[in-house]
Amino acid sequence: MALDQTFVGRSYPPTAPYEVGREKIREFAEAVGDANPAYTDTEAAKALGHPDVIAPPTFVFSITFKAAGQVVEDPQLGLDYSRVVHGDQKFAYVRPVRAGDRLTVTSTIEAVKSMAGNDILDIRGEVHDEAGELVVTAWTKLVARAAGEA
Amino acid sequence: MTAKVAYSDVEVGTELPARSFPVDRAALVRYAGASGDFNPIHWNERFAREVGLPDVIAHGMFTMAEAIRVVTDWTGDPGAVVEYGVRFTRPVVVPDDGRGAVIEVSGKVAAKLDDHTVRVDLTATSAGQKVLGMSRAVVRLA
Numbered sequence: 408m409a410l411d412q413t414f415v416g417r418s419y420p421p422t423a424p425y426e427v428g429r430e431k432i433r434e435f436a437e438a439v440g441d442a443n444p445a446y447t448d449t450e451a452a453k454a455l456g457h458p459d460v461i462a463p464p465t466f467v468f469s470i471t472f473k474a475a476g477q478v479v480e481d482p483q484l485g486l487d488y489s490r491v492v493h494g495d496q497k498f499a500y501v502r503p504v505r506a507g508d509r510l511t512v513t514s515t516i517e518a519v520k521s522m523a524g525n526d527i528l529d530i531r532g533e534v535h536d537e538a539g540e541l542v543v544t545a546w547t548k549l550v551a552r553a554a555g556e557a
Numbered sequence: 558m559t560a561k562v563a564y565s566d567v568e569v570g571t572e573l574p575a576r577s578f579p580v581d582r583a584a585l586v587r588y589a590g591a592s593g594d595f596n597p598i599h600w601n602e603r604f605a606r607e608v609g610l611p612d613v614i615a616h617g618m619f620t621m622a623e624a625i626r627v628v629t630d631w632t633g634d635p636g637a638v639v640e641y642g643v644r645f646t647r648p649v650v651v652p653d654d655g656r657g658a659v660i661e662v663s664g665k666v667a668a669k670l671d672d673h674t675v676r677v678d679l680t681a682t683s684a685g686q687k688v689l690g691m692s693r694a695v696v697r698l699a
Contacts, residue, residue, distance in 0.1 A: 431591075438591035439622040440578065445635055455559050455634045464629070464638045465622040469592045493617045495691075497642030503635065546642070 409521040410528065414484055419477040421511040424537070425470045429506040432462045439463065452505075461503040467510075468496065471532035471545040474512035478530050479549070484516075486528065487551055494527065495548035501541050509537040517546070524553030560632035564673040564698040573631045573664040573677065578623040580615050580649065581657030588619045602653065614648035620660055620688055621645075624681045627664045628694050637697045639674055644690035649683040658683050664694075673698050 429447075436446035444451035445461050452460045479488055504510070511534070518529040532545040585599050594616055597604040605613045621643050629635040651658045660683050667678040679692040 435591040438584070438587040439619065439626075440584070441622075441626055441629075443629060443635055455636060457636055461636050463622060464625050464635060464641055465618055468618050469594070473593065493645055495642065495644045496618070496621060497640070499640045500638060503638075 410484060410486065410519045410526045412519055414516050415519050416516065418513060418515040419474075419481075421513045421535070422470075422474045422477075424509040424511050427462060427504055427506055427508040427510065429460050432460055432466065432506060435466050435469075436463055457503065457505060459506045461505045464498065464500070464503070467498065467504050467534060467543050467545060470510055471512050471514075471534060472547065474514050474532055475530045475547055475549075478514050478516060478528070486526065486549075487554070490552045490554065491549050492552065493547070494550040495546070497546040499544045501543065504534075504542060508542070510534050510542065526551040560634050560637040560696070560698045562632050562698050564669070564675070567666050567669070567675060567698065569666055569669060571666040573627050573666075575661070575663035576623075576627050576630070578626070578660045578662065579657060580619065580623075580651055580660060582613065582651060582653050584657070585613065585615060585619065585651060588616055588622075592616065592618060594618065610648065610650075612650050612652055615651050615658070615660075617643075617645040617648075620649055620681060620683075623660050624662045624679050624689060624692055625694060627662045627679060628677050628696055631664075632696055632698065638694055639697055640695040641693070643679075643681075643692040645688075646690040647686050647688045649688050660688065667693070670695065 513533045515531045517531045520527040528549045530547045534543045664677045664679040668676040677694045681689040
C-alpha cells in the first residue's frame, strides 16, 4: 500500500536531549577501529581547534536514527518496518559533535514516493545543541520493499 | 579546525591514500553495541538467511564510518568534514570463516569548491563489488 503523500512536510516534536559522553565517543571510535586522537585525547582535539574531544562524523547517526523512529513508528503513516532497508545517508555539518553536547533532534518527512511497489521515505533530522544552534543535518532515505519480494 | 592538507596543494584528480579495512563478526558485535543498532541481520546468521540474505551483513553505517577514514586520515582533523553522503548499493557480507571481509576504500579530489573546500569522491568495494554509490565528502582544507 502506497504511503500517504499528505505526510510530506510533517515535523515531529524535538527529542529529549542526548548527552554526548566522551566514553561513548571512545567506544564508537574503537568499534570502527579509528585511532585518530581527536576522538579520545582532549589535548589533541584542542590542538586542532576544538574545545573538547569530537565524535567521528557518522557517530550522530545513532541519535538521528533513534529520532527517526518517531516517524517510522507513527501508526498513522503505516510503514512496514520489517521490510525497510537503509537506502541513502547524508550529513551536513555546521560543526563536529563533541563531548558534553546535549543534542535534540527534530525529524521532518521530506519526501514520500512509491516506485515499483517500494515505498521510499526521506527523513530530515535537524540536530541542535543546548543553545539552540544547528550542529548537523542528517538525511536518511528508507526503502520499504514491496510485499511479496524476498 | 586545522586540516594538515593545504587547499593550494591539491588539484582535481589528487588521489588520497587508499585503505583496506577488515571486518569480522566481532567487529560487528562491537559496532552494534557502540551504535545501538542491534538489528539481528548484523550478527545472527540464521536470522539473516531467513530474511533472504546470503549471510550476516555489515551495518551500512559501519561501512560509511570506515570509508570516511580515508578523508579524515588525509586531513588529520575529522572536524574538517563539511558534508558526507553515501548510497548503500550492496551489502558487505561477513562470513564466520576466521577471516571475515575486507572493505577497500579509495578517494580522489573531484572538484575544488569555494572557501577552501574540496569534494572528494570515494570508492568502496568488498569482494570485488562496489558497496557504496555516490559516496562523496566535502572537506575544508587549510
